[in-house]
Amino acid sequence: MDDKRDDVVLSIRGMSKSFGRNRVLDHINLNVKRGTVMGLMGENGAGKSTMMKCLFGTYQKDEGNIFLDGKEVAFSGPKDAIENGIAMVHQELNQCLERNVIDNLFLGRYPTNMLGVIDEGRMKKETADLFRKLGMTVDITQPMRNMSVSQRQMCEIAKAISYNSKVIVLDEPTSSLTVQEVDKLFEMMRMLKKQGIALIYISHKMDEIFEICDEVSVLRDGNLVMTKDIEDTNMNELISVMVGRSLENRFPPVDNTPKDVILSVQHLSTKFEPHLQDISFDVREGEIFGLYGLVGAGRTELLETIFGVRTRAAGRVYLNKRLMNFSNAKEAMDHGFAMITEERKANGLFVKGDLTFNTTIANLPQYRAGIALSDSKMTNATAKEIKVMHTKCLGPEDMIASLSGGNQQKVIFGKWLEREPQIFMMDEPTRGIDVGAKYEIYELIIRMAKQGKTIIVVSSEMPEILGITNRIGVMSNGRLSGIVNTNETDQEELLKLSAKYL
Numbered sequence: 001m002d003d004k005r006d007d008v009v010l011s012i013r014g015m016s017k018s019f020g021r022n023r024v025l026d027h028i029n030l031n032v033k034r035g036t037v038m039g040l041m042g043e044n045g046a047g048k049s050t051m052m053k054c055l056f057g058t059y060q061k062d063e064g065n066i067f068l069d070g071k072e073v074a075f076s077g078p079k080d081a082i083e084n085g086i087a088m089v090h091q092e093l094n095q096c097l098e099r100n101v102i103d104n105l106f107l108g109r110y111p112t113n114m115l116g117v118i119d120e121g122r123m124k125k126e127t128a129d130l131f132r133k134l135g136m137t138v139d140i141t142q143p144m145r146n147m148s149v150s151q152r153q154m155c156e157i158a159k160a161i162s163y164n165s166k167v168i169v170l171d172e173p174t175s176s177l178t179v180q181e182v183d184k185l186f187e188m189m190r191m192l193k194k195q196g197i198a199l200i201y202i203s204h205k206m207d208e209i210f211e212i213c214d215e216v217s218v219l220r221d222g223n224l225v226m227t228k229d230i231e232d233t234n235m236n237e238l239i240s241v242m243v244g245r246s247l248e249n250r251f252p253p254v255d256n257t258p259k260d261v262i263l264s265v266q267h268l269s270t271k272f273e274p275h276l277q278d279i280s281f282d283v284r285e286g287e288i289f290g291l292y293g294l295v296g297a298g299r300t301e302l303l304e305t306i307f308g309v310r311t312r313a314a315g316r317v318y319l320n321k322r323l324m325n326f327s328n329a330k331e332a333m334d335h336g337f338a339m340i341t342e343e344r345k346a347n348g349l350f351v352k353g354d355l356t357f358n359t360t361i362a363n364l365p366q367y368r369a370g371i372a373l374s375d376s377k378m379t380n381a382t383a384k385e386i387k388v389m390h391t392k393c394l395g396p397e398d399m400i401a402s403l404s405g406g407n408q409q410k411v412i413f414g415k416w417l418e419r420e421p422q423i424f425m426m427d428e429p430t431r432g433i434d435v436g437a438k439y440e441i442y443e444l445i446i447r448m449a450k451q452g453k454t455i456i457v458v459s460s461e462m463p464e465i466l467g468i469t470n471r472i473g474v475m476s477n478g479r480l481s482g483i484v485n486t487n488e489t490d491q492e493e494l495l496k497l498s499a500k501y502l
Contacts, residue, residue, distance in 0.1 A: 007033055007034040007035070008031045008032070008033055008034075009032060009033065009034040009068065009069060009166050009167060009198045010030075010031070010032040010066075010067070010068055010086070010166075010167050010198060011030070011031050011032075011066070011067040012028055012029065012030040012031075012051075012055065012064065012065075012066055012067075013029055013064055013065045013066075013067070014027050014028070014029065014063055014064040014065065015027070015028040015029075015051065015054055015061050015063065015064035015065075015066070016028070016061065016062045016063040016064055017050055017051075017054055017059060017061050017062050018062055023222055024047050024050045024222050025047050025050055025051055025054065025061075025222050026222045026223050027063070027064070028047075028051060028064070028219075028223075028224050029224060030217060030224060030227070032167060032198045032200060033198060033214075033215075034166070034196050034197075034198050035193050035194070035195075035196045035197070035198065036193065036198060036199070036214040036215065037189060037193060037198075037199045037200075037201050037212055037213045037214050037215075038198070038199070038200050038201065038213065038214070038215050038216070038217060039201050039203065039209040039212075039213035039215065039216035039217070039230070040200055040201065040202045040203075040216075040217055040219070041202075041203070041204070041209065041216060041217070041218050041219070041238065041242060041434075042218055042219035042220060042242060042434065043220065043242055043243060043404070043406070043434035043435070043436045043437060044404030044405040044406040044407065044432075044433060044434050044437055045392065045403075045404030045406070045407070046219040046220050046221060046222070046242075046434070047219045047221075047222040047223075048202055048219055050222075051219070052088065052169060052171070052202075055075075055081070055086070055169075056075060056077070056078045056081045056086070056088060057074070057075030057076050057077045057078065057080055057081060058077060058078060068084065068085060068086065068166065068167075069085075069166065079108070082160070082163050082165070083163065085163070085164065085165050085166040085167065086165065086166065086167045086168075086169070087159075087160030087163060087165040087167070087168050087169070088160075088168070088169040088170075088171065089153065089156045089157055089160060089168065089169070089170050089171065089173060090156075090171050091171045091172040091173070091175055091432065093149070093152055093153065093156060095144050095152060095155075095156070096144065097143065097144045097145040098143055098144075098145065099143065099144065100140065100141050100142055100143055100144070101127065101138060101139075101140040101141070101142065101144065101147075101155055102120075102123050102124055102127045102140050102141065104144055104155060104159065105123075105127050105130075105155070105158065105159050105162060106123050106127075110123070111123060124140070124141075126162075127140050128140060130158055130161065130162055131158060134154075134158055134161065134188065134191070135188075135191070136154055136158065136188075138151060138154070138155065148181070149177065149181075149295075150177050150178070150181035150184065150185065153173060153177075153185070154184075154185075154188065157170075157188065157192075161192070161197070165197065166197065166198065167197070167198045167199075167200065168192070168197060168198075168199050168200070169199075169200040169202065170189075170199060170200070170201050170202065171202045172202060172203055172204070172432055173185060173201075173203075174203070174205065174208060175431055175432055177295070178294045178295045179294075179495075181295075182208070186211065186212050189201075189212055190212075201213055204432065204433065204434050204435060204438075205461070206235050206238060206239075206435070207463070209230070209238070210230060210235070213230050214229065214230060215227060215228065215229055215230060216228060216230055216233065216238065218238065218241045218242055220241065220242060220243075220244060221244075225241055226241045239435050239436075242434065242435055242436060243434075243435065243436035243439075250435075250439070250463065250467060251439075251442055251463075251464075251467030251468055252439070252442055252443050252446050252468075253446075254288065254446055254449075254467075254468060254469070254470060254486075255286070255446070255449065255450050256470055256487070257286070258284055258287075258470075259284045259285040259286050259287070260284060260285055261282045261283070261284055261285075262283065262284060262285040262319065262320060262422070262423075262454050263282065263283040263317070263318070263319055263423055263454055263456075264282045264283075264317070264318040264321075265279060265280060265281050265282070265306065265315070265316075265317050266280050266315055266316045266317075266318070267279070267280055267314060267315040267316070268280070268302070268305060268306075268312060268314070268315030268316075268317070269312065269313045269314040269315055270301060270305055270310060270311065270312055270313055271311050271312070271313040272310075272311065274296060274298050274301055274478050275298075275478045276298050276301055276302060276305060276478050276479075277478050277479050278314075278315075278479070279302060279315070279479065279480045280315075280480070281473050281480060281483060283423075283454050283456060284454070284470075285452055285454055286449050286450065286451075286452050286453070286454065287449065287454055287455070287470045287471065288445060288446070288449050288455040288457060288468060288469045288470050289454075289455065289456050289457070289469065289470065289471055289472075289473065290456075290457055290458075290459065290465045290468075290469035290471070290472040290473070290486070291303075291456060291457070291458045291459075291472070291473050291474075291475060292458075292459065292460075292462075292465045292472050292473075292474050292475070292494050292498065293474055293475030293476060293498050294476075294498050294499075295460065297475035297476055297477060297478070297498065298475050298477070298478040298479075299427070299458045299475050300342060300427050300458065301478075302475065303339060303425045303427055303456065303458060304339075306326075306332075306337070306425065306456075307326065307329055307332045307337060307339045307425065308326025308327055308328050308329055308331055308332045309328065309329050319335060319336070319422070319423065333362070333419065333421075336420075336421050336422035336423060337421060337422070337423045337425070338416035338419060338421035338423070338424045338425065339416075339424075339425045339426075339427070340409075340412055340413070340416065340424075340425070340426045340427060340429055341427055342427040342428040342431060342458075348412050349400055349408060349411070349412065350400065351400060351401050352399075352401070353399070353400055354396065354397050354398060354399050354400065355382050355386065355391075355393060355395075355396050355397070355398050355399075355400060355403075355411055356378050356379055356382040356396040356397065357400075358400050358411050358412075358415060359378075359381065359382040359385050359396075359411060359414050359415050359418065360378045360381055360382065360415070360418065361415065362415050362416065362418070362419060363415075363418045363419050366381075366418070367381065379396050381418055382396035382414075383395070383396055385411075385414030385415075385417065385418065386414070388414065388417070389410040389411070389413060389414050389444070390410070390440060391403070391407050391410045391411060391414070392404070392407050393407060404437075405432050405433055405437075406433040406434060406436075406437025406438075406440075406441075407437070409429065409430070409433060409437070409441065410437075410440075410441075413429075413441070413444060417448075421453065422453065422454065423453075423454050423456070424448060424453050424454065424455050424456075425455075425456045425457075426445070426455065426456070426457045426458065427458045428458055428459060428460065429441055429445070429457060429459075430442075430459070430461075430464065438464075442467070442468050445457065445468060446468065457469065462491050462494065465486075465494070466486060466489070466490075466491070466494075469486045470485075470486055471483060471484065471485055471486060472484050472486055472489065472494065474494055474497035474498055474500075475498070476497065476498050476499065476500045476501040476502060477501040477502055478501075479500075479501050481497045481498070481500035481501060482497040482500070484497075
C-alpha cells in the first residue's frame with residue numbers, strides 16, 4: 001500500500017454541533033489521508049452537510065478541533081477555508097453564467113498590475129496554464145452558460161486547485177452527469193490523487209463509492225459509525241450501517257400483472273429545442289413505465305409536453321380513449337395528472353413555507369370552510385400525509401427547509417397524493433436521496449401502482465430503472481429508440497438504445 005495512505009492531511013477530532021436541544025453531530029473523529037479519496041456516506045439528515053459547514057466555518061462547532069497538516073485551524077467562513085487549502089465543489093454550482101471561465105476562476109481575487117489595473121493578460125495565461133496542467137480542453141473565453149454541467153464542474157474543480165488546495169470536497173458531483181462525463185470526472189480525480197491532493201467524496205451512489213474511493217466513512221444520526229478501507233467492506237454492509245437495519249434487497253418486488261391501456265401517446269413532437277420527434281407509446285393501468293436515456297435525450301421534455309407546460313407541434317395524448325389537449329399544468333391536474341419535477345428546490349417546494357403550506361398548496365379548494373380556508377382541515381390533511389409517507393419531522397408546522405432531502409421529497413409526494421391523481425409522472429424522484437429513503441420511495445411508488453395509479457418515472461440511475469419498472473422506454477436525441485420489458489433486458493441493451501440516434 002502507498003505510503004501516502006498513512007499521511008494524514010486533515011484531522012477532525014471530537015466535533016460536536018447542536019441546534020437547541022437537537023444534537024446534530026456527536027463527537028466526530030475523522031482522518032483524511034493525503035493522495036486518497038475518502039467516501040462520505042449517510043442518510044439525508046445524518047449530519048454530512050452540518051459536518052462540512054462546521055469544517056468550512058459556515059457554522060461554528062460547539063466542541064472539537066480541526067487540524068490541517070498537523071496545525072490546528074478554525075476557519076471564519078468558506079473564503080478563509082479555500083485560502084488556507086480546503087475547497088468545496090457544491091452539488092448546485094454557484095457560478096456567474098454570463099461571465100467567461102477566466103472571470104469565474106479569478107472572481108474575488110483579480111490580480112492587478114503596477115498601475116492598479118486588472119491584469120487580464122496574466123489572468124488568461126494562468127488560466128490556460130492551469131487547464132493545460134490538468135489536461136482539460138476548454139474554451140476559457142466562452143461564457144459559462146455555453147458549457148455543459150460537467151464542463152462547469154471541471155472548471156469549479158480547477159478553481160479549487162488554483163488555490164493550491166490540499167483537500168477538495170466534492171458534494172454529489174455526478175447527480176447531473178452522463179456515464180461518459182462521470183468517467184472524465186473520475187479520471188481527473190485519479191490525477192489529483194497522484195498530485196497528493198486529498199478528496200472527500202460525498203455521494204449516495206454505491207457503485208461510484210466502490211469505483212473511486214480508497215476509504216469510506218458512514219454517518220448515522222450525527223454519529224460516525226464506520227470508517228473502513230473500501231476493499232474491506234461491501235454494499236450490503238454499507239447499506240446496513242447507513243440505515244441501521246439490513247435491507248435484503250435494494251428494490252421491493254414489482255407487480256407484473258398487465259392491465260388495460262389507460263394512457264396513449266401518439267406521434268408527439270415539439271416546436272422548440274430540444275425537439276421531440278414522433279414519439280408514440282402506451283401505458284397500462286397500474287404499470288410503472290420507466291424512461292431512460294442520457295442527459296439531454298428529451299425525457300424531461302416529454303413529461304413536460306404531456307403535462308401541458310411545453311408546446312407540442314404535433315401528436316395526441318389520450319386518457320381512457322378521451323383526447324387530452326392541455327395548454328397548461330392546471331388543465332392536466334384537473335384531469336388527474338400529477339408531476340414531480342427534477343429540481344425540487346427550484347420548482348417543487350416553497351422553501352420558506354411550512355409542511356402544511358407545501359402539502360396543501362396544490363389542492364386548496366378541498367380545504368375550504370365557507371369562503372375561507374380551514375386551518376384544521378389543512379393541518380389534518382398534512383398530518384395524514386406525514387403518517388402515510390413516514391416523514392421524519394416534529395409536525396405539520398415544521399418549516400420545509402429544516403427537513404432532509406428525502407423527507408422534502410416525501411412532502412412533495414404527499415402534496416400530489418392529496419389530489420388523488422390517476423397518472424403520476426416523476427422526474428428523477430430519488431435524486432440526491434440516501435439509500436434508506438430511496439427504498440421507502442420505491443415502496444411508495446410500487447404501492448401506488450398496485451392501487452391502480454399509472455406511473456411514468458424518469459431515472460438516470462441504471463439499477464433504479466431496472467429495479468422498479470415493468471417496462472422501459474429509452475430516449476435518444478429526442479426520439480424513442482425502443483421499449484423493452486424490464487425483466488427481459490439488461491444494462492448493455494439500454495445503453496445501446498440510448499446511443500441509437502446520436
